[in-house]
Amino acid sequence: MQYDSSLENKLNKIDNLEVRYNVPLKKYTSFRIGGPADIFLAPRTIPAFRKALSLLNNYQLPLFILGKGSNIIVGDKGFRGVVIYTGKLNRVEIKGKEIIAEAGITLSSLANKAMEAGLTGLEFASGIPGTLGGALYMNAGAYGGEMKDIITEAILLDYSGKEMKLKKKELGLSYRYSILQEKPLIAVKVKLKLKPGNREEIKAYMKEINQKRKEKQPLEWPSAGSAFKRPEGYYAGPLIEEAGMKGVRVGDAQVSEKHAGFIINLGNATARDVRQLMRMVQERVYEKSRVRLEPEPKFVGEF
Numbered sequence: 001m002q003y004d005s006s007l008e009n010k011l012n013k014i015d016n017l018e019v020r021y022n023v024p025l026k027k028y029t030s031f032r033i034g035g036p037a038d039i040f041l042a043p044r045t046i047p048a049f050r051k052a053l054s055l056l057n058n059y060q061l062p063l064f065i066l067g068k069g070s071n072i073i074v075g076d077k078g079f080r081g082v083v084i085y086t087g088k089l090n091r092v093e094i095k096g097k098e099i100i101a102e103a104g105i106t107l108s109s110l111a112n113k114a115m116e117a118g119l120t121g122l123e124f125a126s127g128i129p130g131t132l133g134g135a136l137y138m139n140a141g142a143y144g145g146e147m148k149d150i151i152t153e154a155i156l157l158d159y160s161g162k163e164m165k166l167k168k169k170e171l172g173l174s175y176r177y178s179i180l181q182e183k184p185l186i187a188v189k190v191k192l193k194l195k196p197g198n199r200e201e202i203k204a205y206m207k208e209i210n211q212k213r214k215e216k217q218p219l220e221w222p223s224a225g226s227a228f229k230r231p232e233g234y235y236a237g238p239l240i241e242e243a244g245m246k247g248v249r250v251g252d253a254q255v256s257e258k259h260a261g262f263i264i265n266l267g268n269a270t271a272r273d274v275r276q277l278m279r280m281v282q283e284r285v286y287e288k289s290r291v292r293l294e295p296e297p298k299f300v301g302e303f
Ligand SMILES: Cc1cc2nc3c(=O)[nH]c(=O)nc-3n(C[C@H](O)[C@H](O)[C@H](O)COP(=O)(O)OP(=O)(O)OC[C@H]3O[C@@H](n4cnc5c(N)ncnc54)[C@H](O)[C@@H]3O)c2cc1C
Pocket: 030, 064, 065, 066, 067, 068, 069, 070, 071, 072, 086, 103, 104, 127, 128, 129, 130, 131, 132, 133, 134, 135, 136, 137, 138, 139, 140, 141, 142, 180, 185, 186, 187, 188, 217, 219, 223, 224, 225, 226, 298
């Protein structure tokens, strides 16, 4: 796609902003699937992020915010517009029981920092392979914990680069949901409140739950985690198994033999393979159990 050349010049003038073109997104997704982003920006500071947004606001291009890409299925033709990658925003401040972190830090490194500081409450997130911003967007959760339990407020930018602060209540956190899914808002900093704990106990608990993950989940294959949200009153995995879909393949996309709630990439799966397999699973489960499964990952770009 052709862009106004003045945009290229102006982007290059912003300090602390990495600018690239035609970047294959498969390198940035846990599924290892996805075509190129026309423009790929990686701000290293929040002011650079703000400047880029304020500039882009004049061009009205489609925008996508990318964390660790662990909850998205990017189309094989990629994304026509601008992808802004948050992974270079990863500064962390710990003040007593409070952690103030930039949104691109991974949950695993944040959980380790909390452990080192003797703070408990983030262990549940240590094996979730996303960023703090992505975890806020999804209200990520596991092993009885969710982001809602520990987030107190967030600093966000709107798509024109304007900064605002939202308190926990205003973030609308509920099961795999936050207000960010409805509004064009980008998390750049998140404040968490944890509790004092024992470092060795925190470490041991993280080890235990991550061992359980390894035993139950097909972590040896690329995926986007649970392919479907948990339907009320059920678990997706057993419903999929009962519908006879465990191990079923479309191309190189397969319903995992280890955990039917996961769809894995056996090597060369395309986004279309995954989407087709997900639709098959939804149909078969509905025929068998009359339960409608809703995809958990977001579909992004052109398929
Ligand atoms: C093996 C595996 C296991 C998983 N286990 C779990 C689990 O136990 N529990 C769970 O809840 N999830 C799980 N997930 C899913 C995923 O890791 C989480 O949803 C995670 O929070 C996504 O974060 P991310 O940075 O990868 O987001 P991305 O996939 O990059 O993005 C997801 C969505 O969030 C938006 N987004 C990302 N960053 C920001 C930001 N800073 N501001 C605004 N919007 C943003 C994106 O635009 C996109 O719409 C798992 C995934 C995998 C691959």
